[in-house]
Amino acid sequence: MEPIKVQSEGGLNVTLTIRLLMHGKEVGSIIGKKGETVKKMREDSGARINISEGNCPERIVTITGPTDAIFKAFAMIAYKFEEDIINSMSNSPATSKPPVTLRLVVPASQCGSLIGKGGSKIKEMRESTGAQVQVAGDMLPNSTERAVTISGAPEAIIQCVKQICVVMLESPPKGATIPYRPKPASTPVIFSGGQAYTIQGQYAIPHPDQLSKLHQLAMQQTPFTPLGQTTPAFPGLDASNQASTHELTIPNDLIGCIIGRQGTxxxxxxxxxxxxxxxxxAMEGSSERQITITGTPANISLAQYLINAR
Known part of the structure; x- marks a missing residue:
């Protein structure tokens, strides 16, 4: 990575991507009616603003562009949130205005540089911008990223984001980053055979926190059914070590990534x-393939989870 050229105006101008974590309500405010707000933000800032899909309570907003475009986009988001706060206060008795809060998602390998030795960098940022900055102690679920929360007046937030960008450019992430992907809205959780499932589309997927327990469960159950010997499933008997069969249909174009090279x-x-x-x-004229899974409910749900994860 070549050294960053600081231009004569004292600004950096390199292309950068910043990821923000927002609640659904905040995302709605940024998108605006029929997408007008985000469209205006894109046009006025010159930054690319992408919003992750999915009916998740949390969404990722990715802002990409030259740093000056990013700062403009951030300013617009911060002022929009301030406007939302003012509007929500007009009908509330509170007199002091709560700060605007933005959550950045930063690769954990860069967080050390943001904090600085003994917290020196983060302290300097707080003091010079007047914004509150906090780096989460834990990584976000299933990722190597941490949340960095900035709160304060919009002006303070913008100054703080500028300083964070400088740090991120000076110390790029090390190794591969596993980006944080918000989980779908906790659709109803179903309990079956002591196992929690969430429904995604037409699949029941073991609850992620349950996966490790599930694995232990699956491991403990193997003694009951010697491999290859499947006890006939009795309808109505939900004994957890009873073998049963489950069928899935998978689109043809996805089957390759499930089978892997030579079936690996x-x-x-x-x-x-x-x-x-x-x-x-493959059936003639069909775009889907049938997958049949046989085993104990725990084995089946684990297999299903792994197939869906692929």
């Missing part, structure tokens, strides 16, 4: 889940 992935899934998995041959 599917074998891995078989091994991890302990379930038997059969993939039907």
């Amino acid at each position: 992935k599917i074998n891995e899934i078989r091994q991890m889940s302990g379930a038997q998995i059969k993939i039907a041959n």
Whole structure:
């Protein structure tokens, strides 16, 4: 990475991507009616503003562009949030105006530089901008990123974002970053056989926190059903070690990533889940393939989870 050229105006101008974590309500405010607000922000700032899909309570807003475009976009977001706060206060008795808060998502490998030795950098940022800055102690679920929360008046936030950008450019992330992806809205959680599932589309997916427990469960259950010997499933009997069969349909174009090269992935899934998995041959004129999973409910749900994760 070549050294950053500081231009004569004292500004940096390199392309950068900043990720923000927002609640649905905040995202709605940024998008505006029929997408007008975000469209105006894109046009006025010159930055690319992308909003993650999905019915998640949290969404990721990605802002990419030359640094000056990013600062403009941030200013517009900060002022929009301030406007929302003022509007929400007009009908509330509170007199002191709460600060605007933005949450950045930063690769954990860059957080050390943001904090500085003994917290020196973050302290300097707080003092010079007047914004509150906090770096989360833990990484966001299933990622190598941390949340950095900035709150204060919009002007303070903009100054603070500028300083954070400088630090991020001076110390790029080390190694691969696993980006944080918000989980879908906690759609109803179903309990079955002591296992929690969330529904996504037409699939029941083991609750992620349950996955490790599920794995232990699957491991403990293997003694009951010697491999290859499947006890006939009795309808109505939900004994957790009873073998049963489950069918999934997978679009043809996705089957490759489930099977893997010469079947490596599917074998891995078989091994991890302990379930038997059969993939039907492609049917003439059909764009989907049938997958049959046989094993205990725990094995099946683990296999399903791994297939869906692929």
